[in-house]
Amino acid sequence: MSDASKPAKKDADGEVRRIKAPVKLDYTVTAGLALSRFLKGVTAGKLLGQRCGVCSKVYVPPRGGCPTCGVGMGEQVEVKDTGTLTTFCIVNVPFEGQTMKLPYVYGLIALDGADNALHHLILAPPEEVRMGMRLRAEWVPPESRPASMEAIRWFVPTGEPDAPWDSYKEHL
Ligand SMILES: [Zn+2]
Known part of the structure; x- marks a missing residue:
């Protein structure tokens, strides 16, 4: 018997103020270009990032855009x-x-x-x-x-x- 099928407990005054309710959420993520390249890389034992063409920072996993400069990321880099x-x-x-x-x-x-x-x-x-x-x-x-x-x-x-x-x- 799961917690959800048990009757709710009543407080001393007879009121129900709490119940246990399991929550489940199934979802699908579409990786996009940058993350897809990264995920293919890990199956080959490689960690691939991208370098920002403005600040030169390398982000792994790649994010598509530089969070600092707000521009698209440049070259692919293996770290x-x-x-x-x-x-x-x-x-x-x-x-x-x-x-x-x-x-x-x-x-x-x-x-x-x-x-x-x-x-x-x-x-x-x-x-x-x-x-x-x-x-x-x-x-x-x-x-x-x-x-x-x-x-x-x-x-x-x-x-x-x-x-x-x-x-x-x-x-x-
Ligand atoms: Zn940048």
């Missing part, structure tokens, strides 16, 4: 699958559909060659994770790699010395 952890959180709260064992780490990673940071899972003991930590992507094997960010299972520490603050302070 590395290594990067620096700029900020992170340790997840301790269970939720439906969770696949990671608690506690786990989720962070923002500035990939080498990119001027923004992307979100992803970090596979490392939470007590060892720190800003500036160097990471590398752990890819799903090519034969089962989806056209999504799930093509990367998670990021793991490289063991390199931490990146200096000045190298990533703009990507928090």
